[in-house]
């Protein structure tokens with residue numbers, strides 16, 4: 001089977017005027033369609049850099065990125081933007097919501113960009129936001145929302161198009177356990193529909209819900225753990241008081 005996402009000997013060096021930072025030093029990884037993969041590792045080990053390269057948001061210093069059988073690290077900005085719009089949903093660490101649009105309009109945007117009608121976009125945004133516990137925040141501006149609410153708007157936006165691949169940088173980073181449970185439920189539902197998930201996380205409960213955990217250290221894959229596919233479906237948040 002062709003992997004849906006692949007990194008081949010991927011390296012990224014940041015040159016900050018004299019001092020070089022070797023953020024990634026030769027990453028090989030292969031994500032199958034429909035997999036839920038968590039990326040973990042200490043601060044500064046290269047997780048966000050890896051995610052940005054896999055999403056085509058930044059370019060590697062060397063090595064290759066393949067998305068759905070197509071090499072993407074050499075595509076033009078226009079081609080990359082088109083590809084991302086069609087295939088990738090991305091939840092940024094700092095959300096990147098459009099400040100002048102309402103929460104619902106932020107979620108509708110990717111649907112409108114691929115030519116869906118306004119009514120359909122509005123309906124999908126409303127359903128997704130309700131599922132994430134922010135149905136009453138549709139008309140709010142991003143600046144009127146808490147960090148956790150903004151994060152869920154960003155997630156709704158990433159899922160709106162039903163993209164083949166959902167990439168997320170700390171998607172539960174700002175959430176209390178009730179909101180984190182709603183986010184994880186939605187992510188798992190996306191996986192159950194066949195979408196591929198690759199999430200950078202410090203949250204052990206998100207990692208526990210994944211099919212595979214890839215651990216990075218100093219810009220390299222230090223180990224990978226396949227979690228039992230037949231493990232009990234007990235929800236990692238069950239037993240939480242929050």
Ligand SMILES: Nc1ncnc2c1ncn2[C@@H]1O[C@H](COP(=O)(O)OP(=O)(O)OP(=O)(O)O)[C@@H](O)[C@H]1O
Nearest residue numbers: 014015016021023042043044045046047048049050
């Ligand atoms: N734009 C940049 N310019 C220079 N150095 C950078 C840049 N972005 C990241 N780095 C450096 O590259 C290394 C990897 O950073 P990265 O953000 O990928 O780590 P991370 O594992 O995601 O960290 P965290 O868990 O703290 O978010 C770090 O040493 C960081 O300081």
